[in-house]
Amino acid sequence: MLNFILERQSVPLLTEPAPSQAILHTIFCAADRAPDHGLLKPWHFLVIEGSAREKLGRIFLSAAQSLTSIPLTPEQQAKWLAMPLRAPMVIVVSARLIPNHKIPEVEQLLAVGASVQNLLLATHVCGYAAMWRTGEMAYNEKVKVELNIAPQDAIAGFIYIGSPVKSGSHKKILERSMSEFVKEWK
Numbered sequence: 001m002l003n004f005i006l007e008r009q010s011v012p013l014l015t016e017p018a019p020s021q022a023i024l025h026t027i028f029c030a031a032d033r034a035p036d037h038g039l040l041k042p043w044h045f046l047v048i049e050g051s052a053r054e055k056l057g058r059i060f061l062s063a064a065q066s067l068t069s070i071p072l073t074p075e076q077q078a079k080w081l082a083m084p085l086r087a088p089m090v091i092v093v094s095a096r097l098i099p100n101h102k103i104p105e106v107e108q109l110l111a112v113g114a115s116v117q118n119l120l121l122a123t124h125v126c127g128y129a130a131m132w133r134t135g136e137m138a139y140n141e142k143v144k145v146e147l148n149i150a151p152q153d154a155i156a157g158f159i160y161i162g163s164p165v166k167s168g169s170h171k172k173i174l175e176r177s178m179s180e181f182v183k184e185w186k
């Protein structure tokens with residue numbers, strides 16, 4: 001079991017198949033088991049598959065175009081349209097943060113991060129691969145509006161999920177000395 005945690009890695013090139021509905025259910029159960037001060041459950045997920053990814057690409061393009069008065073080149077347009085097609089499934093994670101709550105907002109956001117990590121690990125355990133991405137579209141208000149995400153909520157990431165394009169093509173995991181990040185305090 002520990003090996004699943006030690007060997008998990010992000011896979012940028014993903015293809016079919018994506019997890020089935022039954023497996024996705026298990027993955028979301030894992031995500032929902034994240035540590036959560038105050039039991040606020042601040043994590044929310046949108047599953048985007050199939051042609052809905054093309055719609056997301058059009059939202060990205062429109063959002064990117066509205067950031068500049070200069071028309072985007074055909075290459076730039078193609079880049080935005082193709083972005084959500086990098087995997088068969090994209091999960092949009094949003095964080096519903098409650099301001100001025102006794103649980104500080106940073107702790108609410110940390111809980112969302114823990115939930116995403118549970119989701120990534122469960123995806124890996126179930127035999128699929130994933131990559132957590134943000135980029136400027138995660139911080140674009142127009143994108144939030146189109147996805148029905150409330151203005152006060154934050155997009156914590158776009159999780160690309162599927163199967164590795166090249167099976168067995170794992171990158172080398174850099175091992176570092178524990179003394180770089182662990183110290184004993186006496």
Ligand SMILES: Cc1cc2nc3c(=O)[nH]c(=O)nc-3n(C[C@H](O)[C@H](O)[C@H](O)COP(=O)(O)O)c2cc1C
Nearest residue numbers: 008009010011012131132133134135136156157171
């Ligand atoms: C909040 C968050 C946002 C990220 N956004 C991006 C991104 O937009 N593009 C990217 O290449 N990597 C992004 N990453 C990093 C990758 O998901 C990944 O963790 C990193 O490439 C290291 O690979 P590993 O997970 O295999 O160690 C993000 C990570 C986090 C935690």
